[in-house]
Amino acid sequence: MKPNDLIQLGVPQGAAIQSGMDFIAKFMAQGGESARLEEELGAVIAKPESFLGDPLREVFARDLYAPAYKQRDALAPWAQWGSGLDAAAVQQMANACALPVAVAGALMPDAHVGYGLPIGGVLATEGCVIPYAVGVDIACRMRLSVYDRKAGTIAGQKDRLANILESETNFGMGGAFKDKRHHDVMDEDWAVSPITRRFKDKAWAQLGTSGSGNHFVEFGAMDVNAQQSAALKESGFDVPPGEYLALLSHSGSRSTGAQVCQHYSRIAMDRRYDLPKEMKHLAWLTFEEEAGQEYWAAMNLMGRYAAANHALIHKHIAKKVGAHVMLDIENHHNFAWKETHLIEGTEHEVIVHRKGATPAGEGVLGIIPGSMATPGYVVRGKGKASSLSSASHGAGRVMSRSVAKQSFTWGGVKKQLAAAGVELLSAGIDEVPGVYKDIHSVMAAQTDLVEVLGQFQPRIVKMCPEGPAED
Incomplete structure (x- = not known):
């Protein structure tokens, strides 16, 4: 033929x-x-x-x-990493690239269906921001602290380390400390948006806490070989080869971030009313609109607030552990950045939305986790142009929460965790290892996006207990 x-x-x-x-x-x-x-x-x-x-x-x-909605002659160019991805997620990516404001896109190997833009979707737009392409949990992030303690100490101090996690973390709906925690972020101007002004007190009550769902705080073993140690030194961190006690956390901007997303998404949907039903969550706000300026300011405030939550978790736990932090890195996803990218031979100033995708500019350090029983990775970005300098943010789900609850029992999961040497303090059955893709396959699909500088193996894991979803 x-x-x-x-x-x-x-x-x-x-x-x-x-x-x-x-x-x-x-x-x-x-x-x-x-x-x-x-x-x-x-x-x-x-x-x-x-x-x-x-x-x-x-x-x-x-x-x-060809999407049903098409206001351009051809889709904005986009690339995909990994094969056999969920067809609905791929379709969502194509739909996003049909928007008249889209400039370029990329789909990461951990991709699965989201609202509007798929999780693992990266979208560059011109002159506007899409609240739901950022997501509900604005500036959700990873933070890793590596201590000057050998990982071998974990076995002998399991009870002590577990008690530290229980006393210094709070998860999910109603999660708050008896004595409010303090951070300079609460001294900032929270009147940048009517939503941040209204929810400031709630944000302060939740300061230093973690969300529900896939959010966690966990102790584990961080392994660094000689080659990775040398690469970390190039990036400014002196971590000799070895296996160390480390703390990894994952959470975002809590209820206030969700309120910001929902408020400005409603405004965007009202203004882009001509979008078809399946694309309504891709409604955008321009920076010429007051609502667009408010959202941008509120989103960035939520970024600093999410960072403050992690800073307090790591500060209080490090104090209880009584160890020096040798390596402290973090990265965030569910955010939008003003960046300049070379797209089809021309430089563009764009807004890059990374919904469940990690910034991976050249030399940028980040963390890509697996699941509660599989490794996470410290990575250094390669600045791949066609990915808009992005990589996956984790392993990615293979099933919904409702399907997970029908598919697994704690009896079988506990045997799996015991075999992996993991002690689970609390979690929902919808977050067990089987709901996630194979992290090794995901990492293998993005070797051109990041290089691995260390491996983190979970040992003591705390997540939100079974119960209501995030408030």
Whole structure:
């Protein structure tokens, strides 16, 4: 079959012709029958969205897919890492690149369905910000502290370390300390938005606490080999080769961040009322609008507030551990940054939304966690242009919370955790290891985005106990 044959079948000229020819070659190489080839091609051409998650057909399907809503001649360029991703997540990414304000996009290997932009989605826009492309948990972040204590001390101090986590953390709805914690972020101007002004007292009550869902604080063993030690030294950290006691936390801007997202998303949806139902969460606010300026100021305040929550957790726990911190790094996702990127040969000043994606500019350090029973990784970004200098933010879910609750029992999970040497203090059954992708596969799919500088293995894990969702 030749390109002209594809055109006669209805394939538009352009990228889809080449990807169609590539599909034919792979189909035949895998033992496909030539008699079935036209039928196979016809199925993809007729309904490409059904094949977006199919490893063999997804590239061809992507080049054929045309969103119902299209205010531009061609989708904004976007790249994908990992194959066999959830078709609905790939479709969401394509829909986002159909927006008239979209400039470029990228989809990370941990991708799964979100609201509007998929989790693991990166979207560059011009002159505007999309509240739901940032997400509900604004500036959710990872923070890692590596102590000058050997990891071998964990076994002998499990009870003490567990007690420290129990006394110095608070999770989920109603989570607050008896005595309010203090941080300079509460002295900032919280009147930048009517929402931050209204919820300042609640934010202060929740200062230093963690959310529900996939948020955690955990002790573990941080392993650094000689090559990684040298790379860390290049980045300004003196961590000799070895295995160390470390603390890893994951949380965001709590209830106030959620209120900011919901308030400004409603305004954006009202103003972009012509978006179809399946794309309403991609509604944007321009910076010429007062609401857009308010949201941007509130989002950045929530970023500093989320950082303060982690700073207090790590400060109080380090004091109780009584150890010196050798390495202290953090990175955030669910945020939007003003950045300059080279896109199709031209420099653009854009707003880069990373919803469940980690900044991975050249030389930038970050943390990519696995699950409560699998390793997380300290990474250094390579600044890959086509990824908009981004990487995954974790392993990524393979099932919804409702499906997870029907699929697992604590009896089986506890055996798995015991085999992995993990003590779980509290968590929901919808956060067990089986709900996540294989972190090793996710990392293997993004070797061109980041290099690994260390590995963290969870040992004592605390998450929000079973109960109501985030308030």
